[in-house]
Amino acid sequence: MTTASPYVADEHGFFGPYGGAELPPHLVEPMAEVARAYEEASQDADYLAEYQALLSKYVGRPSLLYFAENLTRHLGGARIYLKREDLNHTGAHKINHTLGEALLAKRMGKQTLIAETGAGQHGVALATAAALTGLKCEVHMGAIDVAKQHPNVVRMELLGATVVSVEEGGRSLKEAVDSAFGVYAANPEEYFFAIGSVVGPHPFPSMVRDFQSVVGREARAQILEAEGRLPDYLIACVGGGSNALGLFSAFLDDEAVKIVGVEPAGEGLDGDRHAATMTLGSPGVLHGMRTRVLQTESGDAAPVHSIASGLDYPGVGPQHVHLSEMGRVQYESVTDEETLEAFMLLSRTEGIIPALESSHALAQAAKLAPTLSSDEIIVVNLSGRGDKDVDFVAERLGTKS
Numbered sequence: 001m002t003t004a005s006p007y008v009a010d011e012h013g014f015f016g017p018y019g020g021a022e023l024p025p026h027l028v029e030p031m032a033e034v035a036r037a038y039e040e041a042s043q044d045a046d047y048l049a050e051y052q053a054l055l056s057k058y059v060g061r062p063s064l065l066y067f068a069e070n071l072t073r074h075l076g077g078a079r080i081y082l083k084r085e086d087l088n089h090t091g092a093h094k095i096n097h098t099l100g101e102a103l104l105a106k107r108m109g110k111q112t113l114i115a116e117t118g119a120g121q122h123g124v125a126l127a128t129a130a131a132l133t134g135l136k137c138e139v140h141m142g143a144i145d146v147a148k149q150h151p152n153v154v155r156m157e158l159l160g161a162t163v164v165s166v167e168e169g170g171r172s173l174k175e176a177v178d179s180a181f182g183v184y185a186a187n188p189e190e191y192f193f194a195i196g197s198v199v200g201p202h203p204f205p206s207m208v209r210d211f212q213s214v215v216g217r218e219a220r221a222q223i224l225e226a227e228g229r230l231p232d233y234l235i236a237c238v239g240g241g242s243n244a245l246g247l248f249s250a251f252l253d254d255e256a257v258k259i260v261g262v263e264p265a266g267e268g269l270d271g272d273r274h275a276a277t278m279t280l281g282s283p284g285v286l287h288g289m290r291t292r293v294l295q296t297e298s299g300d301a302a303p304v305h306s307i308a309s310g311l312d313y314p315g316v317g318p319q320h321v322h323l324s325e326m327g328r329v330q331y332e333s334v335t336d337e338e339t340l341e342a343f344m345l346l347s348r349t350e351g352i353i354p355a356l357e358s359s360h361a362l363a364q365a366a367k368l369a370p371t372l373s374s375d376e377i378i379v380v381n382l383s384g385r386g387d388k389d390v391d392f393v394a395e396r397l398g399t400k401s
């Protein structure tokens, strides 16, 4: 007899009081169908083997665990290792879960992957998976984002996806979610709604985490190989929280390993230009899940801000809230300014340009490392590469100097 792990959701998708599937009645059965299909697939050796083969032969896994010797010397303290998700095909961790979702959609007999995207990173990773697996792909994007994120719109279209520009309301991510959900709800036979993080209704918080957990399994084996022991700290940025849970999952039972999630403090926690949901949010329901939400007094999701568009989200994956309340993971936040400094620091010391999202984790590591001894080890999840951010950073630093 084993007791249930506190780190696994119950059959209804609850992590403690968080998660579940809070859905309008007509979406209850379509989501339950996805949950049943994933439950079956996750025990099917053929499905798992096909997924593993794509990770190694297409994504290029395992990704490196790189000892950042120059950065370590510069900061003067703990030894810093980087889990190089930036080296994956498409340049970030998101491909790990979009491939798993595409294979599941195919297995369920769906023809089209549908999703919303803000900055376009999820849309590009999904369009990539769709092209590879021979599925159609439809990505809804607010008209403002379509204009702002032109290179990603071009990428998605080159990959064969249809980009739907949403002209309603504020013409931003919120309207894109409603638009994509509307199309899906009208035709769940044809479409598979592919959520881009460990958020949304059950089974997505568990399923996306499972797809990302390869990151932590690899990192655990790699650090044991390199150092002969487990790290003292893990650090990852948290938007919805998928790259973070991907790294953390393999270490949750290792009590000596301290785990830190890093949120965007934006322009500071005292104003409203941040997206620090774990730090300042309150219990609520968002996108079909019970979780912590940054909300207005009337209970709507608040407008949020981060210099990293992938962290710009007023909710957070329900398992993070549970891990925080259990005291297993600690959540910190870093500002836009600290993030830019970390972006420059890694570029200059290691010749690695990190995504602005990942730079949040690096900024936290830069604060922590000097307080530790050189016997201690920090593993940072470098969730993506920063090529997408270079023009923005150059402009921002140029006008500031």
Ligand SMILES: *Cc1c(COP(=O)(O)O)cnc(C)c1O
Binding pocket: 092, 093, 094, 121, 196, 197, 198, 237, 238, 239, 240, 241, 242, 243, 244, 310, 311, 355, 357, 358, 383, 384, 385
């Ligand atoms: C999307 C994205 C994130 C944020 O998503 P999580 O689900 O919190 O991991 C982080 N880093 C990169 C590079 C991203 O593209």
